Amino acid sequence: xxxxxxxxxxxxxxxxxxxxxxxxxxxxxxxxxxxxxxxxxxxxxxxxxxxxxxxxxxxxxxxxxxxxxxxxxxxxxxxxxxxxxxxxxxxxxxxxxxxxxxxxxxxxxxxxxxxxxxxxxxxxxxxxxxxxxxxxxxxxxxxxxxxxxxxx
Amino acid sequence: xxxxxxxxxxxxxxxxxxxxxxxxxxxxxxxxxxxxxxxxxxxxxxxxxxxxxxxxxxxxxxxxxxxxxxxxxxxxxxxxxxxxxxxxxxxxxxxxxxxxxxxxxxxxxxxxxxxxxxxxxxxxxxxxxxxxxxxxxxxxxxxxxxxxxxxxxxxxxxxxxxxxxxxxxxxxxxxxxxxxxxxxxxxxxxxxxxxxxxxxxxxxxxxxxxxxxxxxxxxxxxxxxxxxxxxxxxxxxxxxxxxxxxxxxxxxxxxxxxxxxxxxxxxxxxxxxxxxxxxxxxxxxxxxxxxxxxxxxxxxxxxxxxxxxxxxxxxxxxxxxxxxxxxxxxxxxxxxxxxxxxxxxxxxxxxxxxxxxxxxxxxxxxxxxxxxxxxxxxxxxxxxxxxxxxxxxxxxxxxxxxxxxxxxxxxxxxxxxxxxxxxxxxxxxxxxxxxxxxxxxxxxxxxxxxxxxxxxxxxxxxxxxxxxxxxxxxxxxxxxxxxxxxxxxxxxxxxxxxxxxxxxxxxxxxxxxxxxxxxxxx
Numbered sequence: 001x002x003x004x005x006x007x008x009x010x011x012x013x014x015x016x017x018x019x020x021x022x023x024x025x026x027x028x029x030x031x032x033x034x035x036x037x038x039x040x041x042x043x044x045x046x047x048x049x050x051x052x053x054x055x056x057x058x059x060x061x062x063x064x065x066x067x068x069x070x071x072x073x074x075x076x077x078x079x080x081x082x083x084x085x086x087x088x089x090x091x092x093x094x095x096x097x098x099x100x101x102x103x104x105x106x107x108x109x110x111x112x113x114x115x116x117x118x119x120x121x122x123x124x125x126x127x128x129x130x131x132x133x134x135x136x137x138x139x140x141x142x143x144x145x146x147x148x149x150x151x152x
Numbered sequence: 153x154x155x156x157x158x159x160x161x162x163x164x165x166x167x168x169x170x171x172x173x174x175x176x177x178x179x180x181x182x183x184x185x186x187x188x189x190x191x192x193x194x195x196x197x198x199x200x201x202x203x204x205x206x207x208x209x210x211x212x213x214x215x216x217x218x219x220x221x222x223x224x225x226x227x228x229x230x231x232x233x234x235x236x237x238x239x240x241x242x243x244x245x246x247x248x249x250x251x252x253x254x255x256x257x258x259x260x261x262x263x264x265x266x267x268x269x270x271x272x273x274x275x276x277x278x279x280x281x282x283x284x285x286x287x288x289x290x291x292x293x294x295x296x297x298x299x300x301x302x303x304x305x306x307x308x309x310x311x312x313x314x315x316x317x318x319x320x321x322x323x324x325x326x327x328x329x330x331x332x333x334x335x336x337x338x339x340x341x342x343x344x345x346x347x348x349x350x351x352x353x354x355x356x357x358x359x360x361x362x363x364x365x366x367x368x369x370x371x372x373x374x375x376x377x378x379x380x381x382x383x384x385x386x387x388x389x390x391x392x393x394x395x396x397x398x399x400x401x402x403x404x405x406x407x408x409x410x411x412x413x414x415x416x417x418x419x420x421x422x423x424x425x426x427x428x429x430x431x432x433x434x435x436x437x438x439x440x441x442x443x444x445x446x447x448x449x450x451x452x453x454x455x456x457x458x459x460x461x462x463x464x465x466x467x468x469x470x471x472x473x474x475x476x477x478x479x480x481x482x483x484x485x486x487x488x489x490x491x492x493x494x495x496x497x498x499x500x501x502x503x504x505x506x507x508x509x510x511x512x513x514x515x516x517x518x519x520x521x522x523x524x525x526x527x528x529x530x531x532x533x534x535x536x537x538x539x540x541x542x543x544x545x546x547x548x549x550x551x552x553x554x555x556x557x558x559x560x561x562x563x564x565x566x567x568x569x570x571x572x573x574x575x576x577x578x579x580x581x582x583x584x585x586x587x588x589x590x591x592x593x594x595x596x597x598x599x600x601x602x603x604x605x606x607x608x609x610x611x612x613x614x615x616x617x618x619x620x621x622x623x624x625x626x627x628x629x630x631x632x633x634x635x636x637x638x639x640x641x642x643x644x645x646x647x648x649x650x651x652x653x654x655x656x657x658x659x660x661x662x663x664x665x666x667x668x669x670x671x672x673x674x
Contacts, residue, residue, distance in 0.1 A: 005584070007317075007583075007584040007585050008314075008316075008317075010584045011316075011317050011320055011584050011585065011586055014581075014584075015320045015323070015324075018324060018327065019327075022327055022330075022342055025341075025342060025344075029334075029337070029339050029341060030337050030339055031337075032334065032336050032337030032606055032610070033334035033336070033337030033338070033339040033341055034337075034341075035605075035606060035609065036330065036601070036602040036605055036606055037327065037330040037341065037342075039605075040323060040326050040327050040330065040598075041327065043323055044320065044323040044324075044327060047316055047319045047320045047323055048320060050316055051316050051317070051320065054316065060314055060585065061584075061585065064583040064584060065583075066373065066583065067370065067373065067374050068370070068372075068373030068374035068375060069373055069374075069375075070373070072372055072373045072375070073369055073372065073373035076368070076369050076372035076373065077369065077576055080365070080368075080551065080572050080576075081569075081572060083551070083555070084555070084568050084569050084572055087555070087565070087568070088565055092559075096552055096555075099548070100548045100552060103547065103548040103551070104544050104545060104548050107372060107375070107543065107544035107547055107548075108542075108544040110375035110544075111375060111544075125545070126545075129545070129549055129552070130552065133552060133553065133556055137556050137560060140196075141196050141560060142196075143556070143559070143560040143563065144563060145556075145559065146559075146565060
């Protein structure tokens with residue numbers, strides 16, 4: 001999908017917004033803590049302003065291209081954040097089992113129709129993949145993975 | 153010399169060689185998982201060495217270190233995900249090569265470069281440790297600031313396209329590095345009321361987010377895997393090995409230059425392999441006859457990155473073994489092991505306990521040699537897995553491993569959220585021309601620059617013009633000259649191009665992606 005956008009202007013505005021976000025809470029800090037970030041914020045503003053000026057004088061790309069399906073992109077982002085949220089809620093193992101299954105089904109549908117039989121056939125493969133990494137991290141690397149706030 | 157041969161004989165036993173082989177394999181496996189760094193590999197495998205003799209334990213850890221730094225190249229090449237931060241530069245050309253169906257060639261080139269780099273590092277360590285160590289202590293805060301500035305001139309070559317956008321990306325990275333407790337002032341900055349942000353944004357979290365998540369989103373929206381079908385291995389190991397050997401050793405200047413850069417930066421405490429590979433990559437591009445081909449699948453980029461970061465493994469041991477200064481975080485663990493066995497860094501290490509020290513250094517050389525068979529076979533196996541696995545299994549698996557790797561860093565659930573957030577923002581930043589590489593570079597160098605800058609200001613507080621302290625020492629002046637030279641040589645070609653004095657070159661492609669038209673080329 002092609003979206004008309006002056007990329008120099010977008011980058012410049014983004015730079016100014018980020019600098020403003022960090023400029024506001026600076027008053028509470030001591031000199032030693034703020035001296036370097038302040039210099040960098042000023043530099044960021046200068047570069048962002050240069051980009052804004054360039055956007056009007058000699059703009060670069062005036063369009064961006066989102067390769068593939070934008071809807072799939074949005075759904076993929078939603079799945080990633082839902083996966084993260086679910087880990088905190090129901091624990092790593094259950095959240096990953098559900099998200100892995102859902103994400104696989106969603107992606108597989110792009111190139112074929114996924115029958116219930118095929119999905120059932122995939123369950124052992126997914127269980128093995130999740131199980132291997134779960135055991136490797138919890139038992140070998142001694143990482144305590146989240147068990148979920150809902151159960152505690 | 154007697155101690156050297158005694159150490160050599162200790163290694164050349166079945167038990168010694170097996171320890172190194174197992175160490176290299178374990179390090180390679182851990183290093184190839186995104187988020188699991190060489191430091192983590194050493195920390196995780198450290199308890200296993202408690203039951204070993206001091207020499208065997210040190211041999212195992214040296215092998216793990218070497219294997220894990222090399223292992224980072226696997227995922228960097230195959231799925232555009234640096235397994236360790238020192239493989240960032242490997243992604244720039246390694247992944248485009250893989251997308252063009254040259255994945256195994258890139259892996260073989262990385263293997264050869266890593267082996268040579270590892271051996272060169274060990275040779276430097278054995279021959280030049282004491283004189284090089286003296287150089288390490290002359291780097292004070294002002295010099296470190298200029299080292300960081302020198303690193304930031306890389307933005308010009310990493311920005312690929314717009315220098316202003318590259319600079320903005322670098323600024324974003326530096327500002328992200330200031331989140332958390334101030335290293336000198338001790339105050340909490342920019343945490344927006346979130347206590348968990350006091351520890352700042354971990355480099356690995358940003359690295360995984362900015363490199364992996366945009367690629368996963370791109371693959372999901374396009375419905376494709378990490379590598380096209382043309383990425384299948386054609387010909388055998390021997391053909392790829394001979395081809396890459398001819399290329400690398402036929403014109404060895406790139407390899408030699410990268411090894412020297414790796415060694416020089418490795419002895420500067422705090423610089424680490426992350427900076428080493430980026431500087432070596434930048435210089436390879438600058439001195440290349442075809443700088444435009446970098447970022448599009450030039451094998452010299454892979455060679456520069458991988459040889460320099462493996463030189464760093466033994467190279468960073470120079471200040472560690474002679475002065476007790478860890479050059480990189482992983483070295484701090486090695487230092488702990490040395491102290492645990494009653495070995496104190498200094499000249500005594502090379503005289504009174506010379507057998508142990510020489511044994512440890514030599515074991516890293518053997519580990520580098522073992523990278524060749526282990527890497528070539530492991531690379532073939534992992535390559536096959538990446539190509540054969542359907543993308544609808546591959547993508548969720550990548551996400552699962554990145555979530556696990558990010559969480560395992562600090563047992564922080566927030567880190568996982570930050571990784572996903574940075575990655576999603578990174579995807580959209582990429583669309584408007586702000587690449588991940590300058591942001592990560594800023595994040596790495598921001599901490600070094602801030603420490604150097606603020607400490608110099610503190611030292612010079614009584615001077616009439618405190619900032620002159622930054623250019624007071626002769627070494628600082630040399631570094632300033634190098635910064636100016638580096639900036640000028642980076643900017644000059646684009647200025648000449650714009651002013652019409654040089655033929656216009658094709659604009660760089662996104663280093664994170666390959667031109668779709670080039671996909672599928674044999």
